[in-house]
Amino acid sequence: MRFATYTANGKTHFGAITDEGAIALNNEFPDHNSLYEVVAAGAFDQLAAAVEGKSVTHTDFTYEMVMPDVRRILCVGVNFPDRNAEYKDGSAQPKYMSLFPRFASGFTGHDCPLIRPPENHTLDYEGEVAIVIGKAGRRISQDDAYDHIAALTLCNEGTIRDWVRHAKFNVTQGKNWDNSGAIGPWLVPFCDAAQLDDARIQTHVNGELRQDDTLNRMMFPIRREIEYISTFMTLRPGDIIVTGTPTGAGARFDPPKYLAPGDVVEVSVEGIGILRNSIEDELL
Template sequence: MHAERAGYGLATDGGIVDLSARYEARWPTLQQVVDEHAFAALQENAARLSPDLSLEEIRFTIPSLLPEKIICVGVNFPDRNAEYKDGKEAPANPSLFPRFARSFVGHGQPLIRPPESEQLDYEGEIAIVIGKAGRRIAERDALDHIAALTLANEGSIRDWMRHAKFNVTQGKNFDASGAIGPWLVPYTDEAQIADIALTTRVNGEVRQSDRTSRMIFSFRKIINYVSTFTTLVPGDILITGTPTGAGARFDPPVWLKPGDIVEVEADGIGLLRNAIADEA
């Protein structure tokens, strides 16, 4: 956002190249860019352009404002499965739950702790944005459906995840309790995602650290499995799981509080930073 106008651009070392102003007629929104697989064309065109705005002049929103679906994967790293201490091996299929776009904010915006609970927790994750529609996508073809990568802090209200017998949806969907961003990094090939280092820090302290090569369910498997029951469409976001080390697993648990800073960082994708604030 700039001067209360939604737009998109190319992030460079010198600032933001305002692509939405230049290509409004052809690609009026970032969703159209995703729909038409236009990242490569935009990058080529923008490479010779000078920045129009500094990072300080814009407000980050989530990179896909109106995704049809945001689907999250739970328990996708070996140590996360062991945290449950139930003696069970990792399941054959991923655990999934939906999140709503309103439950996320952009990079640099505060995550909101609601008055209903103090148990706001963090979960640093890698997210993939779908660029090509498909149903029952074979694993061998799955990566062809990725448009871009981004980061997520899949913030959770822990006690509200136990309000019902099976359901975690409530605790995963408080308004502005998570973040996605800071930007979309166009997907190139499997080497780009095969062994990404993913780290979450709270107030500078490393709380989570793992690599995508250790995921129980690969990016291919996640796309294959989710597309079995629902058609994936351009702009959908799949959030692929968090490493061990969330605040709920400390003894006693350590919850996020106003003033805390959470950073999620991953090789080749960037750094997502958000402060914590109480709901006004």
């Protein structure tokens, strides 16, 4: 089952995605105005039941960022061993993970363009798996971590590279340009550890394979991410954790291969789907 946020006939809906089209579920959840509110209320499991007996309501629609009103998005940086080596600073694997926040305004939906701003043209891609928390918790153990995941999705954590270098200790500026990244196309319910433990993530740019790795090679596995993050903050239903990108981003080529208008980026994981975005320049 796949659940998405989409726009049809000028109205935003949330619902199930089938091979034939979308099934709007808004009317089944009158107390919740969005997919995020459903997840935050702990009602994500009820979505599947709500689909029973329903027919496709929309065949012509536009995907939105999967939860455009999400409150908290936390990203894990430099989380693959080869990615750490890309920095060429001689550093060993770090003891603790790098973390930074992103905001919903920085993301668009599947099949929508990522926007390259006029101020800087170092727009780069980062294919990642994102998890959606479904059960609140503080100081969650690694053994219990997966019990707190409701769903999985994909992220292209688009970054303006020059702007992550504007300050010594943060990357917030380069990570939060409007519509510079994407999350989607949909949420896939998390049912089995193999969905993450055996997952292989790939990123293609214009059909060329740029990133290709497996989540079991992460320096900080997802169980550890949940444990560590929940030590200092209570994780709440609807929170998104973007779990880390493999080596192969455009900035690491010589010369760099930054994204330009007309390029198409595809992030894929078997069992979750394909997140596809073109690139356009911002219209002023």
